[in-house]
Structure formats: structure tokens, C-alpha cells
Amino acid sequence: MYSHDGLLSQPKFSIGQKLLHLHWLYVILLTITASIGFAMLYSAAGGDFDPWASRQMMRFGIGVLGMIVVAITDIRVWLRYAYGFYFIVLALLVAVEVAGFVGMGAQRWISFGIFNVQPSELMKVAMVLALARYFHGGSIEDVGRIFYLVPPLVMVVVPAVLIIRQPDLGTTLMLVLASVAIFFAAGVRMWKFMLAGAVGLISAPVAWFTILRDYQKQRILTFINPETDTLGSGYHIIQSKIALGSGGMFGKGFMQGTQSHLNFLPEKQTDFIFTMLAEEFGLVGGLTLIALYVLLLAYGFIIAMSSRNHFGRLVGIGVTVTFFLYIFINIAMVMGLIPVVGVPLPLVSYGGTAMLTLLFGFGLLLSVHIHRDITIGRRDSGDEF
Amino acid sequence: MHRDSERHKLFTRRALMLAGGKTVLLSVLAGRMYYLQVVESERYVTLADENRINLRLLPPPRGRIVDRHARPMADNQQNYRVVIIPEQAQDVERTLDRLSLIVSLSPGERRRILREVKRKRAFVPITVRENLDWREVARIEVNTPDLPGVLIDVGQSRNYKSGPETAHVLGYVASVSEKELTGDPLLELPGFRIGKAGVEKVYDLALRGSGGSSQVEVNALGRVIRELNRQEGQPGTEVRLTIDRDLQNYIANYLGNESASVVVMDVHSGEVLALVSSPSFDPNSFNKGLSQAEWESLISNPRAPLTNKSIAGQYAPGSTFKPAVALAALDKGVITPETKVHCGGSTKLGNTEFHCWKKGGHGPLDLRGAIEHSCDVYFYEVARRTGIDRIGAMARRFGFGDQLGLDLPGEKSGLVPDNKWKMGAIGSPWQLGETLIAGIGQGYILTTPLQLAVMTARLANGGRAVKPRLTTDQFSPEGVQPYPTDEAESLGLPPDHLSIVLKGMEDVVNAPTGTAYRSRIKEPEWRMAGKTGTVQVRRISKAERETGVLKNKDLPWEERDHALFVGYAPFDKPRFAISVVVEHGGGGSSTAAPIARDILRETQRLAAKHDVSNPVEEQEI
Incomplete structure (x- = not known):
């Protein structure tokens, strides 16, 4: 065991040692999960690696390398650049308001030459880092003070407002909920959450008439009673439930999903890929994937709790909660439990931005794991790195 | 670092609460999956199949x-x-x-x-x-x-x-x-x-x-x-079908555009060999769809090409009805074959004079002669003695006054009038004069060409109630089976009554003085017997009768007489019966009889040909 006092006793590893200490089991679990995605994308294309599976594999390969680079980067570096990163992403978010181009009816991308970046996705990671850094610097007493909570609230509200204006309900929801979880883990008093919850309930009708766009309202209305609109917005939910239900216990077999392959299921390679999995592999297949997610989540919590620095703990919990939110919102959505809000299934759905965001997050989580024994003082901002 | 461990403890507690919350939420997902994929699965399997499976x-x-x-x-x-x-x-x-x-x-x-x-x-x-x-x-x-x-x-x-x-x-x-x-x-x-x-x-x-x-x-x-x-x-x-395609075509082409009907049937089985109504229409064009103009021309044609005259045309039978009247009289016993009636060209009933078709009259005639010459005065007298009820009853036995049940839609029943009918339909009682008119097959009585053919068949087959049919097999919900070959049941007519009437019908065609002698079939094994009929469709006024009745060729088409002929052949061993009705065709002996002769000759020629080629039936595809 390392002693608790002073920088002198901080463990220092070479790159080789860090790689040795990398949570390889976690990386393997990620790869297995992603491979399920590859198989489903192969099936979605009617038994072809083109156009989705091969590109997704390439992205995952590059993404894992990036993740390892993030993982072996000292946790204090991330502490040090947390705010800077946050503000750059915030600036990008403002930029999409100004210069972003319109895609899919919503302004979400900003073009950097050959590839497009979705700042709202990056904000999920930036927010975790920024909030972790903020609460890392606060004592229990600090967290108890109302005014201490104002800056982090502003840090959450500003990007949330920008993203919901794009409009992107799903990402806003995830951002806010992940932030709430970090506030919670940081020790903000229970009654404050209850108060916030009460205020939220009261302001919901206000939001209905001011912020929410018509199509968002429609989604919520459709969610409440999908059968009323079988060819419009409700169609997706109904077809998804039919696909799931008809999969039964063991499914229809790989590449045998009728709902998916006959195109009754919309967006089967992206948002509704879980439905396709459950149609082709049944309850068993769906629960297997959920079990993998549970393992990854459990390791995430263990990593967060076993860190000896508060920044690492909060980053760990933030990444894990964000990961969980992806999983829960997507699966609940395709099963008709919540409205269709357009959140992909992490590691499985086709799509570059979400994959990169997630692997960035997992990189941070693994960094927390590698650097779990480093202690960082409350006032320490990692400037020596 | 004490403060950090306190913070760590709080964090751990909160983290565990978060983990607990997530576990609950994930369990909800798993429960929902179980509900959809196991509990409700059957319903969704059905829905998925409804989605993807179309029944054509x-x-x-x-x-x-x-x-x-x-x-x-x-x-x-x-x-x-x-x-x-x-x-x-x-x-x-x-x-x-x-x-x-x-x-x-x-x-x-x-x-x-x-x-x-x-x-x-x-x-x-x-x-x-x-x-x-x-x-x-x-x-x-x-x-x-x-x-x-x-x-x-x-x-x-x-x-x-x-x-x-x-x-x-x-x-x-x-x-x-x-x-x-x-x-x-x-x-x-x-x-x-x-x-x-x-x-x-x-x-x-x-x-x-x-x-x-x-x-x-x-x-x-x-x-x-x-x-x-x-x-x-x-x-x-x-x-x-029982139809002979060649015969059917032969008759149709023979009749051409004449407004006419011919029915040929087997006197024993009732099989209809030909049933022609002309003019006709082309069913192939109905199938493709008819233009408005074609349709208009079909329905406005006075010769009614869309009506099947053989079963839906109703005509007074005229003299072709006389055999039935004779049998009714013999049956009632008001005449014997030897009973003679003097024809002086007309007979009087009250103030009304009833004319024979032959001005000047036939002189004394017995039954056989009266049929041969188709003497009207003889049948006025016979009808008067027999009465309309007995004539009507005999007519019904021969198939008049009701549908015969041929397997074609639209068959008409004709009309056999009597006192009761007239009171109901016209509202006045039956007059004796009307009985006299009925005796020569005119007046209210109406028959279809099919009924005339059936009457002839029933006469020729020895008085059996044969029924006409168009198919060789019976179609029923239980299946398809051939018609039984047994002879039809007897009408109960004494053979001597029948034979005297048939003799009369032989003479019509084969006696030099018969009304259809010119239309006899000369081949001895195919010789026919028959009865002519000419039906007035207009009233001949007294003035016209005095100045001389107008010849048919001088009248407009729709005022000319209907020409009728019923017959059977061979007369010594009857096999085929025929009825010919030519609307406004003129005289039965001049117009209808030659048609019947040619058709019966063709019928027998074709039958002989097929009889020879049996049992190896020709199959033409």
C-alpha cells in the first residue's frame, strides 16, 4: 500500500506498466459487446459486411486504440484540462447554432473538412470531466452550500438549453440526468433533488408550451397511445413491439428476423438494433446483451468506488451513468416504455459519433482504473502535468 | 485526508444507491422483455405474420x-x-x-x-x-x-x-x-x-x-x-351438353337473320339436340366488353336478338295445337276416329261466323282427314263438344301452361286459358266462342317453341311425359352422375287414340293432299310426320274477308302471320321431334315445313354418322 501523505509517494508507471495494469477484462467485454453489434449489422445488411458492419469494425478498432491512449494518459492531465475541454466543446455547440448545417431536420453537426463532429455528443464527456473537476475541489461543507451549486448548475443548463434548441431531446435528457447523477454522487443533499424535482413537475406544462417542438410533443403523445396513429409516428413503436414479441424465447434465428428483413422495422441498424437482436435471438439473446451491459456497468461502479481520488470517482460514476442512460433509454424506447427520443444502443448501433464518445468515456474510466491509487488534493489542479 | 475519506464514504453510499437504482431499472427492462417475448409472444407472432404474409x-x-x-x-x-x-x-x-x-x-x-x-x-x-x-x-x-x-x-x-x-x-x-x-x-x-x-x-x-x-x-x-x-x-x-354442335350451327346458319326459333330433341330421352333462336349476338364481344353503340343496336332491334325465343318467346300454337284438341275430344268420348264433320268453309255460333282457312270448305272429314287438311271447322265443332276445361287439361298433360324445367334461365310458362283464368286476368266470364278459337290454337293460348317440341315428342314417343334437358349428366351438390336411362312415365293415353292422331300427322306430310306434302322427306328411313300451323297476328275484318284476304307478302313484316311446324322422324320409329316457329314468316306449310324438313334430314344424317362411328367417339379438341 502506498502512504497517504505527500506527492512523493505517488506511484509512477511507465507506459509499459500502464498497459500491464489496463483493465483488460473490461476491454474484452467491450469487444464482445461490440462484436454482437457487428453481427447484427451484418444481418441488417442482409448478410453483408457492407455497408455497416465493416465500417463499424474499423471505427471500433481505431476507437479502442484511442481509448487506450486516453486510458494511459495520467488522470491528472484530464483534471487539468477538464475546464478547457468543456469550454472548447461549449464553443462548438454555439458554433452549430451559428454555422452548423442542417441534417435530419436538426442542426447537430459541425463540419471539420472530411468529418463531421457532433458537439452535443462530445459535451456528454466534457460535462462529466468539468463537473468532476468542480466537485473534486469542494469539501462536504462546500457541497452543502446553496451558492456553491450555482456554477455547476450554470455549467449544465447552458449546454442543455443549446442542445434542446437544436432540437435534440434525447441528448439533453442524457446530459441532464448524467449531471444529476454526478451532483448526487458528489453529495448534494437529498432534499435539494426533491425540491428540484417538484419545480420540474410544476414547470413541465410551461416547457410543453414554450420549449418543446411540435414533433417532440407528437412523440410524447404518440408514446402515450401509439395505436391511434399506426402509419405515422406510432408505426415505429408498434412494429418494434411486434418484432420483439414475435421473437419469443429463442428468436427466429440469425438473419431470419422477418420484421427486420422485410423492412417493417424502421432504422434497424441504428436506434432499433436491439429490437432486431431480440427478434432474431429472442429473450435469451436480449438478456445476454443486457447481462454484458450489467457486467460493464458493475465494473464501472467498482472502478469508480475503488479510486483513491475524488476526481476519478466522479469521472467513473459520470461515465458509468452516461453509459447506463444510453442503454436504458434506448431499450426502454424500443420496447415502448418511453417515447422515441433517438438514443442509440451503446457499442451496438451503427454510428461513429456515439461510438467515439463512448470509447472516449471508457478511456477515461480505464484511466481512473489505472490511476486509482493516485491521490489528488482538493486544491490540486494537476498543474504539474 | 480525513475529509477525503468522509467524502469517499458518502460517495460510496451514493454510488451504491445509484447502482441499486440502475439494477431496478434494468430489471424493469428485463421484465418488459419477458412480458413482450414470452407472455404476449403469441399475439405478436400473429401480428408479425399478418405483416409479412399475404394470401393471394x-x-x-x-x-x-x-x-x-x-x-x-x-x-x-x-x-x-x-x-x-x-x-x-x-x-x-x-x-x-x-x-x-x-x-x-x-x-x-x-x-x-x-x-x-x-x-x-x-x-x-x-x-x-x-x-x-x-x-x-x-x-x-x-x-x-x-x-x-x-x-x-x-x-x-x-x-x-x-x-x-x-x-x-x-x-x-x-x-x-x-x-x-x-x-x-x-x-x-x-x-x-x-x-x-x-x-x-x-x-x-x-x-x-x-x-x-x-x-x-x-x-x-x-x-x-x-x-x-x-x-x-x-x-x-x-x-x-346434349347439343350437337354441327346441327346447332347448321340450323343457325340456315335461319340466318330470320326472326325464328327451332328446337330439336330426342323423343325418348328429352335430350335437346339443338335449340336455336335467331337472330343472335356474339357472346365473345360480351366477354371483351360491349360498346354503347353495339348495345343500343342489340336492344333496339325489333327481332330481339337478346331474347331466347325458344324458351321465352310465347306464341299462339295455331293448328299445331290440333293434335292435343283431338286427343282431348277422344278422351272425353265426344268423337270417335270415324266421326265425320262437314266443313262448308265456315260455321256459325250465334251471330258470329267462324271461318275455315280454306274458303269454300273441305266437305265431310273424319279425324285423320281433318288433321291432314288442318280443317278449322272440324276443330271448331270438336272444341265446342269437348269444352275448354278438357282441352286445357289435355294441353297441360303435354307440357303447356307451365315451365318444363329446362336447364336454362328465363323459361316462360306460356298460357293455357280457362274460365277461372279469364275471370282473374280479364274479369269477364269465358265465352263459348273462345272455346272454338282455342280449338284451332288461337286466342288466349300461348306456347313456347320448346313446349311445342315437347308436345310433339310426347305424341311421338307413345305418350310418355318426357322432359327436355340440355346436359348429359345431372349436377347436384352430391356430385355429377348420368341421367337414368329409363323411359319417362306414361301420360295414360289409350294407344288407339294416339295412333289415329299420329296417322293424321303422317298424312300431313306424306299424303299428296296433306298441307306439308311438298316438304316431305323422301329417304324412306328418314320420313317425317308433322303438323303445320299459321298464326294470325292481326284481326281480319269482315270487309277485308269480302274483298279478299291480303296475301302475307303484301303486308308489312310485323303484320304477317307466324309460320309454325311441329314434326318428328322417322315416322315409323320416332326418334327426333322438332318445332319451328318463324315470326311473321307467312304460312306454316310454305315457310316452316321446308325448314323442318331440311333440319330433320340433317339431324338424321348426323345421327346416322355418329351411330356408325360409335362406340369410338370422335374427340375433337
Whole structure:
């Protein structure tokens, strides 16, 4: 065991040692999960690696390398650049308001030459880092003070407002909920959450008439009673439930999903890929994937709790909660439990931005794991790195 | 660091709470999955199958209609259509340009095709042209490489070998109308045809068969991916008629555009060998769809080409009715074969004078002579003695006054009048004078040509109540079986009564003084017997009778007499009965009898030919 006092006793590893200490089991679990995605994308294309599976594999390969680079980067570096990163992403978010181009009816991308970046996705990671850094610097007493909570609230509200204006309900929801979880883990008093919850309930009708766009309202209305609109917005939910239900216990077999392959299921390679999995592999297949997610989540919590620095703990919990939110919102959505809000299934759905965001997050989580024994003082901002 | 461990403890507690919350939420997901995939699974399996499986009906081929010698009268013809599938054609306009070098396309047709291309999904075939001939089909097939997305599609359409000649027997098929829908999904198929008249209508269910089905898998756009299951239907049953196709055609062509009807039947079995009503129409054009002008000309034609006169035309029988009157009188005993009546050219009843057709009269005649000469005065007297009730009863025994139940739609029952009928229909009591008129088959009495043929058959077969029929087999819900071969039941007429009447009918044709002597058949084994009839359709006024009755040829067509003849042959061994009615044709002996002679001769010639070729029946496809 390392002693608790002073920088002198901080463990220092070479790159080789860090790689040795990398949570390889976690990386393997990620790869297995992603491979399920590859198989489903192969099936979605009617038994072809083109156009989705091969590109997704390439992205995952590059993404894992990036993740390892993030993982072996000292946790204090991330502490040090947390705010800077946050503000750059915030600036990008403002930029999409100004210069972003319109895609899919919503302004979400900003073009950097050959590839497009979705700042709202990056904000999920930036927010975790920024909030972790903020609460890392606060004592229990600090967290108890109302005014201490104002800056982090502003840090959450500003990007949330920008993203919901794009409009992107799903990402806003995830951002806010992940932030709430970090506030919670940081020790903000229970009654404050209850108060916030009460205020939220009261302001919901206000939001209905001011912020929410018509199509968002429609989604919520459709969610409440999908059968009323079988060819419009409700169609997706109904077809998804039919696909799931008809999969039964063991499914229809790989590449045998009728709902998916006959195109009754919309967006089967992206948002509704879980439905396709459950149609082709049944309850068993769906629960297997959920079990993998549970393992990854459990390791995430263990990593967060076993860190000896508060920044690492909060980053760990933030990444894990964000990961969980992806999983829960997507699966609940395709099963008709919540409205269709357009959140992909992490590691499985086709799509570059979400994959990169997630692997960035997992990189941070693994960094927390590698650097779990480093202690960082409350006032320490990692400037020596 | 004490503070950090406190913070750590709080964090751990909160983290565990978060983990607990997540576990709960994930359990909700798992529970929901279980609910959807296990509890409700069956319902969703059904819904998924409803999504992907379409049931398509396969129309059965309609059964053929063949004649008594199994020669086709109605069958199905391949109908070649050229279709274009826009998705495969890609440049539809260019493909149509190339195609129009083979089948000419009017600008209108082109517009219709392009409109359909726009409206329908790209994989739905669009009909470019129907009823292609072989040359066009072959040229399109050869040029397939240059015609992407162009296909030849084969459908079936009803084809009548002889069009107008058999139209009144076979009827025709046409599209199903709204009120004909019975719930049979076959009827709802676009382009499905059902029998609308004639044999096609009566035996529609047998001819129709039952539809098969094909289960196909479709995608969300409705495109067929593959066939899952196929259940073949039951093709329609072949219906074999008693009609002799050659005879039917012979008669139809013989009658030409004359407004006439001929029925030829077997006196023992009741099989109808020919049933012709002219003029006629072409059922093939009904099948394709009739233009307004064609339809107008059919329904406005005074010779009523759409009416089957053989069963729906009702005429006073005239003198052809006299054998029945004679039998009624013999039956009542008011005359004997030897009873003589003096004909002086007319007879008086009260103030009314009833004329014989022969001015000056026939002198004294017995029954056989009265039939031979068709003396009206003799039958006025006989009718007066017999009374209308007994005449009516005998008429009914011969099949008059009611439908005979021939398997054709639209059969009329005719009319056998009596006192009760007249009180009901006209409201005044029966007059004795009307009995006299009925005695020569005029007045209220109405018969169909089919009834006249049946009467003749019942006379010729020795007084048996033979019933006419058009098919060799009986169709019933239990199945198809041949008609029994037993003789029909007897009408209970004394043989000596019958034979004296038949002798009279032999003399009509074969005695030099008979009314139809000029129309006798000279071949000894085919000789016929018969009875002429001429029916007035206008009233001859007293003034006209005094100045001389106008000849038929001097009258407008619709005022001329109907010419009738009933007969049978060979007279010594009766086999075939015939009735001929020529509307406004003039005299029975001058117009109808020669027609009957030629047809009965042809009937026997054809029968002899087939008798020889039996039992090896010729099969002409």
C-alpha cells in the first residue's frame, strides 16, 4: 500500500506498466459487446459486411486504440484540462447554432473538412470531466452550500438549453440526468433533488408550451397511445413491439428476423438494433446483451468506488451513468416504455459519433482504473502535468 | 485526508444507491422483455405474420362446355398481355418507344401507361396491351434484350367456338356485379368472370371450380419476396351438353337473320339436340366488353336478338295445337276416329261466323282427314263438344301452361286459358266462342317453341311425359352422375287414340293432299310426320274477308302471320321431334315445313354418322 501523505509517494508507471495494469477484462467485454453489434449489422445488411458492419469494425478498432491512449494518459492531465475541454466543446455547440448545417431536420453537426463532429455528443464527456473537476475541489461543507451549486448548475443548463434548441431531446435528457447523477454522487443533499424535482413537475406544462417542438410533443403523445396513429409516428413503436414479441424465447434465428428483413422495422441498424437482436435471438439473446451491459456497468461502479481520488470517482460514476442512460433509454424506447427520443444502443448501433464518445468515456474510466491509487488534493489542479 | 475519506464514504453510499437504482431499472427492462417475448409472444407472432404474409387467390380455370360428342363449344383461350415493370425498365419512355415499334401505341394509351407508372410502386407490372396476337408475342420475345422490364403475361379468357350460333344456349360470362357478390373471395378478384346467361349461368358453380391460394411473403412496401405455400384450386368441371354442335350451327346458319326459333330433341330421352333462336349476338364481344353503340343496336332491334325465343318467346300454337284438341275430344268420348264433320268453309255460333282457312270448305272429314287438311271447322265443332276445361287439361298433360324445367334461365310458362283464368286476368266470364278459337290454337293460348317440341315428342314417343334437358349428366351438390336411362312415365293415353292422331300427322306430310306434302322427306328411313300451323297476328275484318284476304307478302313484316311446324322422324320409329316457329314468316306449310324438313334430314344424317362411328367417339379438341 502506498502512504497517504505527500506527492512523493505517488506511484509512477511507465507506459509499459500502464498497459500491464489496463483493465483488460473490461476491454474484452467491450469487444464482445461490440462484436454482437457487428453481427447484427451484418444481418441488417442482409448478410453483408457492407455497408455497416465493416465500417463499424474499423471505427471500433481505431476507437479502442484511442481509448487506450486516453486510458494511459495520467488522470491528472484530464483534471487539468477538464475546464478547457468543456469550454472548447461549449464553443462548438454555439458554433452549430451559428454555422452548423442542417441534417435530419436538426442542426447537430459541425463540419471539420472530411468529418463531421457532433458537439452535443462530445459535451456528454466534457460535462462529466468539468463537473468532476468542480466537485473534486469542494469539501462536504462546500457541497452543502446553496451558492456553491450555482456554477455547476450554470455549467449544465447552458449546454442543455443549446442542445434542446437544436432540437435534440434525447441528448439533453442524457446530459441532464448524467449531471444529476454526478451532483448526487458528489453529495448534494437529498432534499435539494426533491425540491428540484417538484419545480420540474410544476414547470413541465410551461416547457410543453414554450420549449418543446411540435414533433417532440407528437412523440410524447404518440408514446402515450401509439395505436391511434399506426402509419405515422406510432408505426415505429408498434412494429418494434411486434418484432420483439414475435421473437419469443429463442428468436427466429440469425438473419431470419422477418420484421427486420422485410423492412417493417424502421432504422434497424441504428436506434432499433436491439429490437432486431431480440427478434432474431429472442429473450435469451436480449438478456445476454443486457447481462454484458450489467457486467460493464458493475465494473464501472467498482472502478469508480475503488479510486483513491475524488476526481476519478466522479469521472467513473459520470461515465458509468452516461453509459447506463444510453442503454436504458434506448431499450426502454424500443420496447415502448418511453417515447422515441433517438438514443442509440451503446457499442451496438451503427454510428461513429456515439461510438467515439463512448470509447472516449471508457478511456477515461480505464484511466481512473489505472490511476486509482493516485491521490489528488482538493486544491490540486494537476498543474504539474 | 480525513475529509477525503468522509467524502469517499458518502460517495460510496451514493454510488451504491445509484447502482441499486440502475439494477431496478434494468430489471424493469428485463421484465418488459419477458412480458413482450414470452407472455404476449403469441399475439405478436400473429401480428408479425399478418405483416409479412399475404394470401393471394389463384383463380381456377373455368370448365369447358362441350357438345354431345365431346367437341368443345366454350373453352378458355390464352390471353397474352404485355406488361412493363418500371423498376426494371428504368427509362420507361425509351422502353415504350422501342416497344411501340412492335405494338403500336396511341398517344392516349401512352399517357395512361405513364400515368400508372407514376401512381403505382415501381415493382408493380403495368399492362401495356392486352389480347396480343402470336406475331406480336413472338416479336416481343425475340427483342427481350432490348426491352428491359417488358414481360409477356398470360391470362385466360372465355372463348366461344361458334359465337352467335350457340349464344342463346351457352350464354356468356362477364364481370361480377356488386349484387352478385356472395362472400366467395374469388368473385372479388379483379377480372374474374361469371356466367350471366344460358348454360354459363345455370352451371356457373360447377364450371367455376374452386380457387387455390398462394401465400406469399411481402416486405413493408408490399413487394413479394417469395412464395411460402401454394394450394392448388379445383379447376371447373366440364359440362357436356346434349347439343350437337354441327346441327346447332347448321340450323343457325340456315335461319340466318330470320326472326325464328327451332328446337330439336330426342323423343325418348328429352335430350335437346339443338335449340336455336335467331337472330343472335356474339357472346365473345360480351366477354371483351360491349360498346354503347353495339348495345343500343342489340336492344333496339325489333327481332330481339337478346331474347331466347325458344324458351321465352310465347306464341299462339295455331293448328299445331290440333293434335292435343283431338286427343282431348277422344278422351272425353265426344268423337270417335270415324266421326265425320262437314266443313262448308265456315260455321256459325250465334251471330258470329267462324271461318275455315280454306274458303269454300273441305266437305265431310273424319279425324285423320281433318288433321291432314288442318280443317278449322272440324276443330271448331270438336272444341265446342269437348269444352275448354278438357282441352286445357289435355294441353297441360303435354307440357303447356307451365315451365318444363329446362336447364336454362328465363323459361316462360306460356298460357293455357280457362274460365277461372279469364275471370282473374280479364274479369269477364269465358265465352263459348273462345272455346272454338282455342280449338284451332288461337286466342288466349300461348306456347313456347320448346313446349311445342315437347308436345310433339310426347305424341311421338307413345305418350310418355318426357322432359327436355340440355346436359348429359345431372349436377347436384352430391356430385355429377348420368341421367337414368329409363323411359319417362306414361301420360295414360289409350294407344288407339294416339295412333289415329299420329296417322293424321303422317298424312300431313306424306299424303299428296296433306298441307306439308311438298316438304316431305323422301329417304324412306328418314320420313317425317308433322303438323303445320299459321298464326294470325292481326284481326281480319269482315270487309277485308269480302274483298279478299291480303296475301302475307303484301303486308308489312310485323303484320304477317307466324309460320309454325311441329314434326318428328322417322315416322315409323320416332326418334327426333322438332318445332319451328318463324315470326311473321307467312304460312306454316310454305315457310316452316321446308325448314323442318331440311333440319330433320340433317339431324338424321348426323345421327346416322355418329351411330356408325360409335362406340369410338370422335374427340375433337
